[in-house]
Amino acid sequence: MTIWYAVMALGGMGLALGLLLALASRLFAAEPDQRLEALGGVLPGVNCGGCGYAGCGMFAAALAAGEASVDGCPVGGADLTEKLCAILGVEMKKNTRLTVLVRCSGGARARDKFQYEGIGDCHASIRIGGGPKECPYGCIGLGSCVRACPFGAISVVDGVAVIDHERCTGCQACVGSCPKRIIVPVPYYADVNIACSSHDKGGTLRKVCDIGCLGCRICEKVCIHKAIYIEDNLAAIDFEKCTGCGDCAEKCPRKLIVDAKLDRGPRLMEG
Amino acid sequence: MTWQGLITMSLGAILIENFVLVRFLGICPFLGVSKKTDTALGMSMAVIFVMTAASAATWAVQEYILIPLGVEYMQTVAFILVIAALVQLVEMFLQKAVPALYKSLGIYLPLITTNCAVLGVAIINADNGGGFFESVLFAFLSGVGFAFALLLFSSIRQRLEFAEYPEAFEGFPIALVTAGLLALAFTGFTGLKIF
Structure with missing residues (x-):
């Protein structure tokens, strides 16, 4: 009989905690920054660090926060700058490559x-x-x-x-x-x-x-x-x-x- | 709890039965994040926090689920389950409610979810069979003991960067030797009594 207690106790706890977490993730869901996702999508993703940030993700965050310049990525060149400008809604400067x-x-x-x-x-x-x-x-x-x-x-x-x-x-x-x-x-x-x-x-x-x-x-x-x-x-x-x-x-x-x-x-x- | 008891418990948790250096629990973060004092501090804070919170949760699990059902032997599994879920929950909550704290704890919070120091404090508490307040206090003090050891060790390692020692000892070997010496020093507290 005790084996059933063990199964019930652990199974029940697992189920309860799982439900709790599922609920919490709904409740505390941090709405993902749409722009950040879009920026991350167009960046090259090689994480070379040429922009001076620790990787493409950090660069995207800095862009979204307005701290980084749109032509900061040395890899993507003019094409990328254009796309980034479109996402951020800023005027593109030319001849930056x-x-x-x-x-x-x-x-x-x-x-x-x-x-x-x-x-x-x-x-x-x-x-x-x-x-x-x-x-x-x-x-x-x-x-x-x-x-x-x-x-x-x-x-x-x-x-x-x-x-x-x-x-x-x-x-x-x-x-x-x-x-x-x-x-x-x-x-x-x-x-x-x-x-x-x-x-x-x-x-x-x-x-x-x-x-x-x-x-x-x-x-x-x-x-x-x-x-x-x-x-x-x-x-x-x-x-x-x-x-x-x-x-x-x-x-x-x-x-x-x-x-x-x-x-x-x-x-x-x-x- | 009397003041005497409190001081005895603090001494026990921080010095005499130090989690890292005497009980040898939580060695992984002790070696892993002790290269710089500031990361060590972040880790220490996270450990104190998780230990305290986890011991509160596991005390309840032990007292109201495991003991009444007579399945105390499932302790380890149940505790890991509860601690992992708890940390996950707290992380979600922090991310939403206190982003600054979430950022400062950073990667350390999920890292220590399954740390043996955290599980260790829960199991030691369960074995001692103390009350809720006592268990939580013990966990907090143990966390402080862990933080103390980690900060000591990290400041030693930072100074070691500039020390000259044989090339063969570079990196982990010298860290392990240092940890051993530090642990040896802590055994000096064994048998320490004030009252």
């Missing part, structure tokens, strides 16, 4: 100071006399950024890191991984960019690199929009003024100015 650029074209064309045979890592190599390249600014090409990139968008070609702009999500994981700090975020829709970081004078630079910017000011003269200028022996672009005509890229004696139109096919100018 970022990519990165390795501001060096040296590689094999930049001379070596010595033959480096240490650990295959940029950070390790700069411990020895600032790295194996004569140029103190340039890419070492040992691929610290390649390993830092979560999207496989970077490869080392001819001793210099190259970005696959279609794969790049602009998360900027590589920016901090470069000991020379020559990977910089640039607008994806930027039309021209300078692929050199050397502030050395022309004569000095000529001795160490066959391609670096000499600061010859040809681009400055050729630009009718006054968007490109030489600062500290290096060309720089004012994206506010640049129209992307590509004249500077054409005239650059070193072919250093990357014409994005050539690189990425038809220009996707917006706004």
